[in-house]
Amino acid sequence: MDLEQRVTELERRMAALVSGDRAVPPVGEGDFWALEGLKAQLAEAGAADGGVLFTGAVRLPTGERYEWQYGTLAERQLDADWAEAAESFAALGHPVRLRLLREISGGKRTAAELAALEEIGTTGQIYHHLRQLTGAGWLHTTGRGRYEVPPGRVVPLFVALATARP
Known part of the structure; x- marks a missing residue:
């Protein structure tokens, strides 16, 4: 060529x-x-x-x-207990959680910045979603009221999102 x-x-x-x-x-x-x-x-x-x-x-x-x-290896995946992935996938299964991940990836890192977003819910609801994402490893805290996607989860998050599109 x-x-x-x-x-x-x-x-x-x-x-x-x-x-x-x-x-x-x-x-x-x-x-x-x-x-x-x-x-x-x-x-x-x-x-x-x-x-x-x-x-x-x-x-x-x-x-x-x-x-x-x-x-x-495919063999390793086939032999694994797939149920162990359920919590991680479940954490991604809510539109507000996906929005929070997008906003945090985009630079809104504090609970106050997230609470100021429209159509995200009450402060209590936001903290509930943040706990779900943190518990599943999609987020971690970097200080009082500050969140980020852990470095080892950024690309896997993008891969999960890419595979979810038709």
Whole structure:
């Protein structure tokens, strides 16, 4: 592929990202570099049943940057007790909690800032939701009345949200 074609393809992909277009790009050389790398590592490890890898590099509106990856073997996932994930998923299963996570990721970190938001509920309801998110590990406190998404949960949160979209 010559330079002009590569630039055109990059521009097309950037436009799709900016517009929020979730269409799958055409399959071609290099489109599945992460998958090909994972398959090569799985083959070296003799993992015939496969595995899963998710990764990301995120810069929040606050300027914080997070880079993270996680991989696991399919066999390990199939053998695990999936019920252990129920609390974590349940904490994400409420629109107000998802809004709180979005607002906290965007920089509103104090309970007072969160309470000032419209359509979020009473202070008592907000604290209830914050406790649920904290208990499930999606939030932690960084001081009196201050919350943040733990660094090791930023990319997994974005992955969970991305997989929840149709």
